[in-house]
Amino acid sequence: MAETIFALSSGAVPSGVAVIRVSGRETKMVLEKICGRVPDARKASVTRLKDPATGEVLDEALVLFFEGPRSFTGEDVAELHCHGGRAVVGKVLSELGKFENCRPAEAGEFTRRAFYHGRMDLTEVEGLADLIAAETESQRKQAVRQMGGALGELYEGWRSRLIHMRAMIEADFDFADEEDVPGSVADEVWSEAAALHGEIAIHLDKSKSGERLRSGLQVVLMGAPNAGKSSLLNAIAGRDVAIVTEEAGTTRDVIEVHLDLGGYPLTLVDTAGLRDAGGIVEREGIRRAQARGQEADLILWAMELDGVPYDDPVSGLPEELREKIPLWIVRTKSDLVTLPEQDSSGTIKEISCSDRNEEGVKMLISALTRFAEETISLGEAPLATRERHRHYLSNCLTGLKTAVHANHLPTELRAEDLRRAADALGRITGRIDVDDLLDVIFRDFCIGK
């Protein structure tokens, strides 16, 4: 990391204040040249920024200096809080680019350096990315917890238990000839390994919750053409998102609305009405609708409320979706008929509403909010939040399981499985060779972070 990097780290200009961050070996030199001195570390000072060549004043800025390793990146870091005008920011950045060994930062490069200098583990890096992307209150909570190291600590704790187990086995091995006691240390280790397997399995089981919280629950509106799906989407979103007409087959594209329901993220998806007929475009729409249904956490099956008893309410829904995905029936256009409250199939939740009746829409929204709370409730324990975590957790479990059950194999081989299990956890936190992972993880970062 020979080069010093710089970037605009605050949002788009123009803005009231723009924060330009500098990190690397030349930071002090840069400060001397454009501020005239290196300010006291961690103390804000108002300073004139000057063009080092001509002495021309570029801006009056609030300058902060953090001496490495006590900084975000672990290197010397400066923050120049300039006025957020386009020309001001452009001029300061171009002056910084003129210094030798200084160049604009790449996306995520400040955080990458923080990781390299041991300021953050990989789960903390991911937590930071999630915090920046968080749109709802529950996403913010989960991200703050992960950025604070809760998930990394959990995994490092498990990993050190595994390392300890291996050490016990090796010690036992070394002394095997000397002491001839039945019921060796190894037996204890294997039962502890089995217990750890149980703990990790429970954690992995809950990981779907953490991932859903990051990406939002997927709720897909499906039903026959003209059932009133798009009208319902518009009513729930509170704005005119999808085209509504009396023509059957109006919607073709998959239309998404992102909702914040009581702090929980939920994506509501409108789709083409399902039917056999239709032209090329509509058939493609129907194919997309079904594909989207496959990924749903919940399908809302829209059908007109008509008072006619039905045997199979969801006869239009493909078989594979019915069996796999939770489903509610939403009886639409409830303003057109008045019916006594009817109990239908009993097992499927049924809600009546109409885009012309605020009460019905409110009922549906609160039912969806409860569904979100139940599906992705945040407990006390940190949750795995990414497919990447799930992948290595299952590798860890495989290693543990093999070690525990292979009592016909030599102890060295079983200890090797424990090592594999520990390494899998080390790859989640970044303690074990992760070079191949870094590009994927830092890809989501923006410039200046």
Ligand SMILES: Nc1nc2c(ncn2[C@@H]2O[C@H](COP(=O)(O)OP(=O)(O)OP(=O)(O)O)[C@@H](O)[C@H]2O)c(=O)[nH]1
């Ligand atoms: N009276 C009444 N009419 C409704 C209601 N909801 C929808 N409609 C009407 O029903 C027709 C179809 O509504 P859409 O929302 O386009 O139905 P859709 O299910 O999205 O239809 P496709 O996209 O073609 O599959 C339109 O003429 C709407 O105005 C309702 O709650 N009450």
Ligand SMILES: [K+]
């Ligand atoms: K329609």
Ligand SMILES: [Mg+2]
């Ligand atoms: Mg529609």
